[in-house]
Amino acid sequence: MSKPLETASPLNLKDLDREGLRTAFVARGLPAYRGDQVFRWVWRRGAVEVAAMTDLPAALREDLERSARLPRLEPHATRASPDGTTKLLVRLDDGRDVEAVLIPDGERRTLCVSTQVGCAMGCAFCRTATMGLLRDLRPWEICEQVLVAERILRARGERRVLQLRGRGAAGKVERRLTNLVFMGMGEPLHNLEGTVTACRVLTDPQGLAFPPRRITVSTVGLADRIEPFLARTGVNLAISLNAPDDAVRERLMPVNKKYDVDALLAVIARLPLRRRQRVTFEYVLLAGVNDHEADAERLARRLRGVSERVKINLIPFNPHEGADFERPAPQRVERFRARLLSGGVEKVHVRRPRGEQILAACGQLAAREGGVG
Ligand code: SF4
Numbered sequence: 001m002s003k004p005l006e007t008a009s010p011l012n013l014k015d016l017d018r019e020g021l022r023t024a025f026v027a028r029g030l031p032a033y034r035g036d037q038v039f040r041w042v043w044r045r046g047a048v049e050v051a052a053m054t055d056l057p058a059a060l061r062e063d064l065e066r067s068a069r070l071p072r073l074e075p076h077a078t079r080a081s082p083d084g085t086t087k088l089l090v091r092l093d094d095g096r097d098v099e100a101v102l103i104p105d106g107e108r109r110t111l112c113v114s115t116q117v118g119c120a121m122g123c124a125f126c127r128t129a130t131m132g133l134l135r136d137l138r139p140w141e142i143c144e145q146v147l148v149a150e151r152i153l154r155a156r157g158e159r160r161v162l163q164l165r166g167r168g169a170a171g172k173v174e175r176r177l178t179n180l181v182f183m184g185m186g187e188p189l190h191n192l193e194g195t196v197t198a199c200r201v202l203t204d205p206q207g208l209a210f211p212p213r214r215i216t217v218s219t220v221g222l223a224d225r226i227e228p229f230l231a232r233t234g235v236n237l238a239i240s241l242n243a244p245d246d247a248v249r250e251r252l253m254p255v256n257k258k259y260d261v262d263a264l265l266a267v268i269a270r271l272p273l274r275r276r277q278r279v280t281f282e283y284v285l286l287a288g289v290n291d292h293e294a295d296a297e298r299l300a301r302r303l304r305g306v307s308e309r310v311k312i313n314l315i316p317f318n319p320h321e322g323a324d325f326e327r328p329a330p331q332r333v334e335r336f337r338a339r340l341l342s343g344g345v346e347k348v349h350v351r352r353p354r355g356e357q358i359l360a361a362c363g364q365l366a367a368r369e370g371g372v373g
Contacts, residue, residue, distance in 0.1 A: 010067055010068055010069045011024060011067060011068040011069070012068070012069055012070075012071060012138075012140060013038055013042055013050075013064075013068050013069065013070050014042055014070060014071060014139075014140035014143065014144070015138055015139050015140040015197075016139070016197070017139075017197050017200040017201050017204065018035065018036060018039040018200075018201075018204050018206060018207070019200075020197070021035035021036075021038055021039050022035035022036065023035070025038075030060070034056065034060065036206065037053070037055060037056060038053065038056070038064075039204070039206060039207060040206050040207070041053045042070065042207075043201065043204065043206070043207030043208050044171065044173055044206060044207055044208075044209075046147075046174070047070070048070060048072065049065075049070060050064040050065045050068065050070065051065065071093070071140065071144075072144065072147070073090050073091065073092065073093075073141065073144040073145070073147075073148060074090070074091060074148065075088045075089060075090055075091070075148055075152070076089045076090065076091035076097055077089040078152070084103075084104045084105075085101060085102065085103050085104075086101070086102040086152070087099060087100075087101050087102075088100045088101070088102065088145070088148060088149065088152070090144070090145055090148055092117070092137075092141060096117050096134060096135075097117075098114040098117055098137065098141070098145070098184070098185055099114055099184050099185055100112060100113050100114060100145040100148065100149060100184060101184065102149050102152065102153075107178070108178050108179060109153065109158075109176055109177045109178050109179070110177070110178065110179040110180070110181060111145065111146060111149045111177050111179075111180055111181070112180075112181045112182075112183050112184050113142055113145045113146065113180060113181070113182055113184050114137065114142070114145065114184030114185035114186050115136070115137055115142055115182055115184070115185070115186040115187070115188040115190075115191045115194060115195050115198075116133060116134075116135065116136050116137055116185060116186025116187065116190065116191050117131075117133075117134040117135050117136075117137065117185065117186070118131035118132050118133045118134040118135075118185065118186070119131070119132075119133055119185060119186045119187055119190075120132065120133035120187070120190060121187045121190070121220050121253070121254070121255055122253075122254045122255075123220065123240070123242075123252060123253050123254075124251065124252045124253070124324070124325075125242075125252060125284055125286060125317060125323065125324075125325050127320045127323075128185045128186070130322075133186075133190075136186075136190075136191040136194050137186070137191065137194055138194060139193075139194050139197035139198045139201065142194060142195065142198035143198050143201050143202060146177060146180065146202065146208065149177060150174075150175065150176055150177060153176040153177070154174075154176065158176045159174075159176075160174065160175060160176045161173070161174050162174075162175055162209070164205065164209055166205060168205065168206060169205030169206055169209065173208065173209055175208055175209070175210075177210075178214060179214045179215070179216075180202065180210060180214065180215045180216070181215075181216045181217075181218065181238075182195065182215070182216070182217040182218055183216075183218040183238070187219060187220055187222070188217050188218065188219060189217075189219045189222040189225040189226070189229055190222065192225055192228075192229065195217065195229070196229060196232050196233055199212075199215060199217070199232075199233040199235055200232070200233065202215065203215065203233070203234070203235070212233065212234040212235045212236070213235075213236060213274075213277070215233075215235040215236065216235065216236040216237070216238050216280065217229070217233075217235050217236070217237060217238070218237075218238040218239070218240060218280075218282060219237070219238070219239055219240070220239075220240050220253055220255045221239045221240065221241075221255060221256075221259050221263075221264045222255070222259060223259040223263040223264055223266075223267050224259075226267050226271070227267065227270075227271065230271065236277065236279075236280070237271075237279050237280070238279070238280035238281075238282055238313070239264055239268075239279060239280070239281055239282065240253065240282045240284070241261070241264070241281040241282060241283055241299075241312075242282070242283055242284050242286075242290060243256075243261075243283075243290050243295075244290070244295045244296070244298035244299035244302060245261065245298060245302070246260050246261055248289070248290055248295070249261060252286075252289070252290070261302065265302070265303075265305065265306055268306050268309055268310065269305060269306055269309070271309070273309060278308075278309055278310055278311045278347065279309060279310050279311075280310070280311055280312075280313050281303075281310055281311070281312045281313065282313045282315060283299075283312055283313065283314050283315065284315045284316075284317055285314055285315065285316050285317060285327070285328050285332075285333055285336060286317050286325040286326070286328070287317070287325065287326040287327060287328040287329075287332070288326075288328075289325060291328045291332050291333070291336055292336075293335055293336065293339045295336070296335075296336045296337075296339035296340045296343065297339055297343055299312075299340065299343075299345075300339065300340050300342075300343025300344055300345050301343065303344075303345055304344060307344055307345055307346055308346065310345075310347075311346070311347035311348070311349065312340060312345055312347065312348045312349070313349050313351055314333060314336065314337060314348065314349065314350045314351065315351045316328060316330075316333050316350070316351075316353060318353060333350060334350075337350055
């Protein structure tokens with residue numbers, strides 16, 4: 001019989017990507033393909049216990065039951081908004097909570113996930129920033145937010161079975177979510193390894209098989225981590241820009257002292273993008289701070305060298321208790337958008353406010369519930 005999977009702490013079968021599971025099994029004297037089998041059981045077939053993995057030898061199943069774990073997280077609270085947006089507060093094993101937001105839109109089901117408890121980046125307009133960074137999420141805690149949302153959709157009677165094709169990936173997968181955005185609590189590239197592993201699990205054709213183009217990871221712009229991150233995951237990138245120049249950006253986002261606008265533009269100019277792929281610049285519009293027409297003109301000028309590589313997502317600020325900023329009037333938002341377009345920016349989108357009644361901007365519910373300490 002193979003060497004048991006005893007480790008100092010039990011092996012968490014949800015915390016490794018497929019390659020990691022293969023390596024863990026080989027290290028225990030088992031063939032690597034056992035790692036593939038377990039990975040498929042966990043992610044493709046939704047096994048909640050090792051006993052269900054019926055094509056593993058009985059001795060290996062017994063061994064895994066003793067020495068490995070398949071943890072699961074549950075929502076601690078959910079809040080649904082009349083527009084269908086649902087905020088999930090997911091309780092972690094240490095009693096802390098993180099947020100995920102489910103956003104239905106026509107056929108599309110998008111989930112916004114968190115990567116850290118709190119955040120160290122200190123953006124001036126963000127509720128999560130007031131918590132500071134409490135800890136990184138483990139890869140399985142990021143992926144589990146997806147499974148929690150899937151279970152909620154299933155309980156609502158939503159059914160979607162995808163037939164996957166391709167060598168090694170063929171088969172059926174139940175997946176109701178269509179898109180994932182990493183825009184919840186935390187800075188994904190600050191938790192680089194956790195986010196990379198989670199993306200690899202979520203996009204693995206033998207797992208939940210999200211196409212990488214259906215996942216967008218949003219960063220404040222940790223410029224030196226962007227290229228290695230994309231090379232390892234192939235997902236889409238969004239960068240929080242929020243200002244037309246360094247002076248305004250530095251006031252809103254302390255990270256700009258280290259990675260300024262030029263550093264970000266230089267990275268974007270050399271990224272190997274797929275055909276028609278663009279990097280999204282997110283721009284939270286704050287009344288009287290960064291929403292002047294002159295700001296839009298300066299921004300358009302600044303983006304001239306990369307205009308076919310980017311699109312801009314304008315996000316009118318979602319005010320929260322104690323915030324120092326206000327949302328601009330719709331006419332101001334429209335004028336800002338028009339100035340960008342006339343300045344040569346090809347793609348500008350204004351995000352519709354969603355889930356305002358349930359505090360859907362990142363960090364707002366967890367902060368109010370006090371579940372992050
Ligand atoms: S906006 Fe994002 S990166 Fe900035 S403080 Fe909030 S959670 Fe962190």
